[in-house]
Amino acid sequence: MKRYRKDMTAWLMIILFLVILFYLYNQLKTDRYIDQGEDAPLPENLDPVVAEKTEELVGRAAEENIDIVITETTRSNEKQDELYKQGRTKDGSIVTYAQGGESYHNYGLAVDYALRNHNGDVSWDIHYDGNNNGESDWFEVADMAKELGFEWGGDWSNFKDYPHLQMDFGLSIDQLKQGHRPKHGESDT
Structure with missing residues:
Protein backbone atom coordinates (compact mmCIF):
# COMPACT_ATOMS: atom_id res chain seq x y z
CA MET A 1 0.00 0.00 0.00
CA ARG A 32 4.97 38.12 -27.01
CA TYR A 33 1.96 39.63 -28.75
CA ILE A 34 -0.89 42.06 -28.27
CA ASP A 35 -4.38 40.89 -29.20
CA GLN A 36 -6.11 43.75 -31.03
CA GLY A 37 -9.06 41.65 -32.15
CA GLU A 38 -10.09 40.47 -35.60
CA ASP A 39 -11.11 43.99 -36.63
CA ALA A 40 -7.61 45.34 -35.97
CA PRO A 41 -6.54 47.69 -38.74
CA LEU A 42 -3.50 46.79 -40.79
CA PRO A 43 -0.47 48.86 -39.87
CA GLU A 44 0.47 51.66 -42.24
CA ASN A 45 4.15 51.59 -41.27
CA LEU A 46 6.82 49.04 -40.59
CA ASP A 47 6.94 47.49 -37.15
CA PRO A 48 9.47 49.57 -35.14
CA VAL A 49 11.87 46.65 -34.66
CA VAL A 50 11.71 45.73 -38.36
CA ALA A 51 12.33 49.38 -39.28
CA GLU A 52 15.31 49.62 -36.90
CA LYS A 53 16.85 46.37 -38.16
CA THR A 54 16.28 47.44 -41.77
CA GLU A 55 18.18 50.68 -41.16
CA GLU A 56 20.93 48.70 -39.48
CA LEU A 57 21.09 46.38 -42.50
CA VAL A 58 21.43 49.29 -44.92
CA GLY A 59 24.26 50.67 -42.78
CA ARG A 60 26.08 47.35 -42.51
CA ALA A 61 25.84 46.82 -46.25
CA ALA A 62 27.23 50.31 -46.90
CA GLU A 63 30.22 49.46 -44.68
CA GLU A 64 30.91 46.58 -47.11
CA ASN A 65 30.53 48.92 -50.12
CA ILE A 66 27.16 47.42 -51.01
CA ASP A 67 24.42 49.90 -51.87
CA ILE A 68 21.04 48.35 -51.14
CA VAL A 69 17.67 49.88 -51.86
CA ILE A 70 14.57 48.98 -49.87
CA THR A 71 12.01 48.60 -52.65
CA GLU A 72 8.96 47.61 -50.61
CA THR A 73 7.85 47.80 -47.01
CA THR A 74 4.29 47.74 -45.71
CA ARG A 75 1.79 46.76 -48.36
CA SER A 76 -2.02 47.08 -48.43
CA ASN A 77 -4.20 44.04 -49.08
CA GLU A 78 -5.28 45.64 -52.35
CA LYS A 79 -1.70 46.03 -53.55
CA GLN A 80 -0.95 42.47 -52.43
CA ASP A 81 -3.91 41.21 -54.48
CA GLU A 82 -2.63 43.12 -57.53
CA LEU A 83 0.79 41.51 -57.14
CA TYR A 84 -0.88 38.11 -56.76
CA LYS A 85 -2.67 38.60 -60.09
CA GLN A 86 0.66 39.15 -61.85
CA GLY A 87 1.47 36.07 -63.91
CA ARG A 88 -2.03 34.73 -63.40
CA THR A 89 -4.72 37.08 -64.68
CA LYS A 90 -2.29 39.93 -65.51
CA ASP A 91 0.84 40.01 -67.65
CA GLY A 92 4.20 39.31 -66.06
CA SER A 93 5.88 36.64 -64.01
CA ILE A 94 4.51 35.28 -60.77
CA VAL A 95 6.15 37.23 -57.96
CA THR A 96 4.11 36.04 -54.97
CA TYR A 97 1.91 33.22 -53.79
CA ALA A 98 0.37 35.34 -51.04
CA GLN A 99 -2.96 37.07 -51.53
CA GLY A 100 -4.06 40.12 -49.56
CA GLY A 101 -3.78 39.50 -45.82
CA GLU A 102 -1.47 36.51 -46.33
CA SER A 103 1.86 38.34 -46.57
CA TYR A 104 4.00 39.62 -43.73
CA HIS A 105 4.22 42.84 -45.77
CA ASN A 106 0.55 43.40 -44.95
CA TYR A 107 1.43 43.58 -41.26
CA GLY A 108 4.55 45.76 -41.49
CA LEU A 109 6.82 42.80 -40.78
CA ALA A 110 8.61 42.46 -44.14
CA VAL A 111 10.75 44.42 -46.58
CA ASP A 112 12.06 43.74 -50.07
CA TYR A 113 15.46 44.89 -51.22
CA ALA A 114 17.49 45.29 -54.39
CA LEU A 115 20.98 46.53 -55.20
CA ARG A 116 22.08 49.83 -56.68
CA ASN A 117 24.87 49.22 -59.20
CA HIS A 118 27.77 51.51 -60.10
CA ASN A 119 25.63 53.24 -62.76
CA GLY A 120 23.07 54.16 -60.11
CA ASP A 121 20.48 51.75 -61.50
CA VAL A 122 18.41 49.53 -59.22
CA SER A 123 19.19 45.89 -60.01
CA TRP A 124 17.75 42.54 -59.01
CA ASP A 125 20.81 40.67 -60.32
CA ILE A 126 21.54 38.17 -57.55
CA HIS A 127 25.02 37.49 -59.00
CA TYR A 128 26.19 41.14 -59.04
CA ASP A 129 29.49 41.71 -57.19
CA GLY A 130 29.74 45.49 -57.01
CA ASN A 131 32.29 45.51 -54.19
CA ASN A 132 34.53 43.12 -56.16
CA ASN A 133 35.23 40.73 -53.31
CA GLY A 134 34.38 37.60 -55.29
CA GLU A 135 31.01 37.12 -53.57
CA SER A 136 27.50 37.97 -54.68
CA ASP A 137 26.43 41.21 -52.99
CA TRP A 138 22.89 39.84 -52.86
CA PHE A 139 23.89 36.85 -50.77
CA GLU A 140 26.16 38.97 -48.59
CA VAL A 141 23.18 41.17 -47.76
CA ALA A 142 21.02 38.11 -47.08
CA ASP A 143 23.63 36.81 -44.62
CA MET A 144 23.80 40.19 -42.87
CA ALA A 145 20.00 40.26 -42.65
CA LYS A 146 19.86 36.80 -41.09
CA GLU A 147 22.43 37.89 -38.51
CA LEU A 148 20.03 40.72 -37.61
CA GLY A 149 17.15 38.28 -37.12
CA PHE A 150 15.45 38.39 -40.51
CA GLU A 151 14.15 35.33 -42.32
CA TRP A 152 15.22 35.42 -45.97
CA GLY A 153 12.87 34.35 -48.76
CA GLY A 154 15.84 32.93 -50.67
CA ASP A 155 16.03 30.12 -48.10
CA TRP A 156 12.47 28.95 -48.78
CA SER A 157 12.22 25.58 -50.47
CA ASN A 158 8.89 25.96 -52.27
CA PHE A 159 9.30 29.47 -53.75
CA LYS A 160 12.54 31.42 -53.77
CA ASP A 161 11.73 35.05 -53.00
CA TYR A 162 15.23 36.52 -53.12
CA PRO A 163 14.31 40.16 -52.39
CA HIS A 164 12.15 39.26 -49.36
CA LEU A 165 13.15 39.69 -45.70
CA GLN A 166 10.72 39.24 -42.80
CA MET A 167 10.50 39.03 -39.04
CA ASP A 168 7.49 37.10 -37.80
CA PHE A 169 8.21 37.34 -34.04
CA GLY A 170 6.71 33.86 -33.69
CA LEU A 171 3.36 34.92 -35.13
CA SER A 172 1.72 33.01 -37.97
CA ILE A 173 -0.31 34.67 -40.71
CA ASP A 174 -3.45 33.20 -39.10
CA GLN A 175 -2.58 34.85 -35.79
CA LEU A 176 -1.93 38.17 -37.54
CA LYS A 177 -5.29 37.88 -39.32
CA GLN A 178 -6.90 37.38 -35.89
CA GLY A 179 -5.47 40.71 -34.76
CA HIS A 180 -2.36 39.60 -32.89
CA ARG A 181 0.56 42.00 -33.21
CA PRO A 182 4.14 41.72 -31.95
CA LYS A 183 4.84 43.07 -28.51
CA HIS A 184 8.16 44.85 -28.00
CA GLY A 185 8.76 46.11 -24.51
CA GLU A 186 6.96 48.33 -22.04
CA SER A 187 5.41 50.81 -24.48
CA ASP A 188 3.14 48.09 -25.87
CA THR A 189 1.46 47.19 -22.60
Missing part, protein backbone atom coordinates in the same frame (compact mmCIF):
# COMPACT_ATOMS: atom_id res chain seq x y z
CA LYS A 2 2.90 2.37 0.79
CA ARG A 3 4.46 1.70 -2.59
CA TYR A 4 1.14 2.46 -4.29
CA ARG A 5 0.93 5.81 -2.47
CA LYS A 6 4.54 6.61 -3.41
CA ASP A 7 3.84 5.81 -7.06
CA MET A 8 0.62 7.83 -7.02
CA THR A 9 2.36 10.77 -5.37
CA ALA A 10 5.15 10.65 -7.94
CA TRP A 11 2.64 10.62 -10.81
CA LEU A 12 0.68 13.49 -9.28
CA MET A 13 3.89 15.50 -8.95
CA ILE A 14 4.77 14.80 -12.58
CA ILE A 15 1.29 15.78 -13.74
CA LEU A 16 1.37 18.95 -11.63
CA PHE A 17 4.79 19.82 -13.03
CA LEU A 18 3.53 19.33 -16.60
CA VAL A 19 0.45 21.47 -15.95
CA ILE A 20 2.62 24.27 -14.55
CA LEU A 21 5.01 23.94 -17.49
CA PHE A 22 2.11 24.10 -19.95
CA TYR A 23 0.71 27.18 -18.20
CA LEU A 24 4.07 28.97 -18.25
CA TYR A 25 4.60 28.12 -21.90
CA ASN A 26 1.22 29.60 -22.82
CA GLN A 27 1.94 32.69 -20.72
CA LEU A 28 5.19 33.22 -22.61
CA LYS A 29 3.41 32.75 -25.91
CA THR A 30 0.75 35.33 -25.11
CA ASP A 31 3.30 37.74 -23.62
Whole structure:
Protein backbone atom coordinates (compact mmCIF):
# COMPACT_ATOMS: atom_id res chain seq x y z
CA MET A 1 0.00 0.00 0.00
CA LYS A 2 2.90 2.37 0.79
CA ARG A 3 4.46 1.70 -2.59
CA TYR A 4 1.14 2.46 -4.29
CA ARG A 5 0.93 5.81 -2.47
CA LYS A 6 4.54 6.61 -3.41
CA ASP A 7 3.84 5.81 -7.06
CA MET A 8 0.62 7.83 -7.02
CA THR A 9 2.36 10.77 -5.37
CA ALA A 10 5.15 10.65 -7.94
CA TRP A 11 2.64 10.62 -10.81
CA LEU A 12 0.68 13.49 -9.28
CA MET A 13 3.89 15.50 -8.95
CA ILE A 14 4.77 14.80 -12.58
CA ILE A 15 1.29 15.78 -13.74
CA LEU A 16 1.37 18.95 -11.63
CA PHE A 17 4.79 19.82 -13.03
CA LEU A 18 3.53 19.33 -16.60
CA VAL A 19 0.45 21.47 -15.95
CA ILE A 20 2.62 24.27 -14.55
CA LEU A 21 5.01 23.94 -17.49
CA PHE A 22 2.11 24.10 -19.95
CA TYR A 23 0.71 27.18 -18.20
CA LEU A 24 4.07 28.97 -18.25
CA TYR A 25 4.60 28.12 -21.90
CA ASN A 26 1.22 29.60 -22.82
CA GLN A 27 1.94 32.69 -20.72
CA LEU A 28 5.19 33.22 -22.61
CA LYS A 29 3.41 32.75 -25.91
CA THR A 30 0.75 35.33 -25.11
CA ASP A 31 3.30 37.74 -23.62
CA ARG A 32 4.97 38.12 -27.01
CA TYR A 33 1.96 39.63 -28.75
CA ILE A 34 -0.89 42.06 -28.27
CA ASP A 35 -4.38 40.89 -29.20
CA GLN A 36 -6.11 43.75 -31.03
CA GLY A 37 -9.06 41.65 -32.15
CA GLU A 38 -10.09 40.47 -35.60
CA ASP A 39 -11.11 43.99 -36.63
CA ALA A 40 -7.61 45.34 -35.97
CA PRO A 41 -6.54 47.69 -38.74
CA LEU A 42 -3.50 46.79 -40.79
CA PRO A 43 -0.47 48.86 -39.87
CA GLU A 44 0.47 51.66 -42.24
CA ASN A 45 4.15 51.59 -41.27
CA LEU A 46 6.82 49.04 -40.59
CA ASP A 47 6.94 47.49 -37.15
CA PRO A 48 9.47 49.57 -35.14
CA VAL A 49 11.87 46.65 -34.66
CA VAL A 50 11.71 45.73 -38.36
CA ALA A 51 12.33 49.38 -39.28
CA GLU A 52 15.31 49.62 -36.90
CA LYS A 53 16.85 46.37 -38.16
CA THR A 54 16.28 47.44 -41.77
CA GLU A 55 18.18 50.68 -41.16
CA GLU A 56 20.93 48.70 -39.48
CA LEU A 57 21.09 46.38 -42.50
CA VAL A 58 21.43 49.29 -44.92
CA GLY A 59 24.26 50.67 -42.78
CA ARG A 60 26.08 47.35 -42.51
CA ALA A 61 25.84 46.82 -46.25
CA ALA A 62 27.23 50.31 -46.90
CA GLU A 63 30.22 49.46 -44.68
CA GLU A 64 30.91 46.58 -47.11
CA ASN A 65 30.53 48.92 -50.12
CA ILE A 66 27.16 47.42 -51.01
CA ASP A 67 24.42 49.90 -51.87
CA ILE A 68 21.04 48.35 -51.14
CA VAL A 69 17.67 49.88 -51.86
CA ILE A 70 14.57 48.98 -49.87
CA THR A 71 12.01 48.60 -52.65
CA GLU A 72 8.96 47.61 -50.61
CA THR A 73 7.85 47.80 -47.01
CA THR A 74 4.29 47.74 -45.71
CA ARG A 75 1.79 46.76 -48.36
CA SER A 76 -2.02 47.08 -48.43
CA ASN A 77 -4.20 44.04 -49.08
CA GLU A 78 -5.28 45.64 -52.35
CA LYS A 79 -1.70 46.03 -53.55
CA GLN A 80 -0.95 42.47 -52.43
CA ASP A 81 -3.91 41.21 -54.48
CA GLU A 82 -2.63 43.12 -57.53
CA LEU A 83 0.79 41.51 -57.14
CA TYR A 84 -0.88 38.11 -56.76
CA LYS A 85 -2.67 38.60 -60.09
CA GLN A 86 0.66 39.15 -61.85
CA GLY A 87 1.47 36.07 -63.91
CA ARG A 88 -2.03 34.73 -63.40
CA THR A 89 -4.72 37.08 -64.68
CA LYS A 90 -2.29 39.93 -65.51
CA ASP A 91 0.84 40.01 -67.65
CA GLY A 92 4.20 39.31 -66.06
CA SER A 93 5.88 36.64 -64.01
CA ILE A 94 4.51 35.28 -60.77
CA VAL A 95 6.15 37.23 -57.96
CA THR A 96 4.11 36.04 -54.97
CA TYR A 97 1.91 33.22 -53.79
CA ALA A 98 0.37 35.34 -51.04
CA GLN A 99 -2.96 37.07 -51.53
CA GLY A 100 -4.06 40.12 -49.56
CA GLY A 101 -3.78 39.50 -45.82
CA GLU A 102 -1.47 36.51 -46.33
CA SER A 103 1.86 38.34 -46.57
CA TYR A 104 4.00 39.62 -43.73
CA HIS A 105 4.22 42.84 -45.77
CA ASN A 106 0.55 43.40 -44.95
CA TYR A 107 1.43 43.58 -41.26
CA GLY A 108 4.55 45.76 -41.49
CA LEU A 109 6.82 42.80 -40.78
CA ALA A 110 8.61 42.46 -44.14
CA VAL A 111 10.75 44.42 -46.58
CA ASP A 112 12.06 43.74 -50.07
CA TYR A 113 15.46 44.89 -51.22
CA ALA A 114 17.49 45.29 -54.39
CA LEU A 115 20.98 46.53 -55.20
CA ARG A 116 22.08 49.83 -56.68
CA ASN A 117 24.87 49.22 -59.20
CA HIS A 118 27.77 51.51 -60.10
CA ASN A 119 25.63 53.24 -62.76
CA GLY A 120 23.07 54.16 -60.11
CA ASP A 121 20.48 51.75 -61.50
CA VAL A 122 18.41 49.53 -59.22
CA SER A 123 19.19 45.89 -60.01
CA TRP A 124 17.75 42.54 -59.01
CA ASP A 125 20.81 40.67 -60.32
CA ILE A 126 21.54 38.17 -57.55
CA HIS A 127 25.02 37.49 -59.00
CA TYR A 128 26.19 41.14 -59.04
CA ASP A 129 29.49 41.71 -57.19
CA GLY A 130 29.74 45.49 -57.01
CA ASN A 131 32.29 45.51 -54.19
CA ASN A 132 34.53 43.12 -56.16
CA ASN A 133 35.23 40.73 -53.31
CA GLY A 134 34.38 37.60 -55.29
CA GLU A 135 31.01 37.12 -53.57
CA SER A 136 27.50 37.97 -54.68
CA ASP A 137 26.43 41.21 -52.99
CA TRP A 138 22.89 39.84 -52.86
CA PHE A 139 23.89 36.85 -50.77
CA GLU A 140 26.16 38.97 -48.59
CA VAL A 141 23.18 41.17 -47.76
CA ALA A 142 21.02 38.11 -47.08
CA ASP A 143 23.63 36.81 -44.62
CA MET A 144 23.80 40.19 -42.87
CA ALA A 145 20.00 40.26 -42.65
CA LYS A 146 19.86 36.80 -41.09
CA GLU A 147 22.43 37.89 -38.51
CA LEU A 148 20.03 40.72 -37.61
CA GLY A 149 17.15 38.28 -37.12
CA PHE A 150 15.45 38.39 -40.51
CA GLU A 151 14.15 35.33 -42.32
CA TRP A 152 15.22 35.42 -45.97
CA GLY A 153 12.87 34.35 -48.76
CA GLY A 154 15.84 32.93 -50.67
CA ASP A 155 16.03 30.12 -48.10
CA TRP A 156 12.47 28.95 -48.78
CA SER A 157 12.22 25.58 -50.47
CA ASN A 158 8.89 25.96 -52.27
CA PHE A 159 9.30 29.47 -53.75
CA LYS A 160 12.54 31.42 -53.77
CA ASP A 161 11.73 35.05 -53.00
CA TYR A 162 15.23 36.52 -53.12
CA PRO A 163 14.31 40.16 -52.39
CA HIS A 164 12.15 39.26 -49.36
CA LEU A 165 13.15 39.69 -45.70
CA GLN A 166 10.72 39.24 -42.80
CA MET A 167 10.50 39.03 -39.04
CA ASP A 168 7.49 37.10 -37.80
CA PHE A 169 8.21 37.34 -34.04
CA GLY A 170 6.71 33.86 -33.69
CA LEU A 171 3.36 34.92 -35.13
CA SER A 172 1.72 33.01 -37.97
CA ILE A 173 -0.31 34.67 -40.71
CA ASP A 174 -3.45 33.20 -39.10
CA GLN A 175 -2.58 34.85 -35.79
CA LEU A 176 -1.93 38.17 -37.54
CA LYS A 177 -5.29 37.88 -39.32
CA GLN A 178 -6.90 37.38 -35.89
CA GLY A 179 -5.47 40.71 -34.76
CA HIS A 180 -2.36 39.60 -32.89
CA ARG A 181 0.56 42.00 -33.21
CA PRO A 182 4.14 41.72 -31.95
CA LYS A 183 4.84 43.07 -28.51
CA HIS A 184 8.16 44.85 -28.00
CA GLY A 185 8.76 46.11 -24.51
CA GLU A 186 6.96 48.33 -22.04
CA SER A 187 5.41 50.81 -24.48
CA ASP A 188 3.14 48.09 -25.87
CA THR A 189 1.46 47.19 -22.60
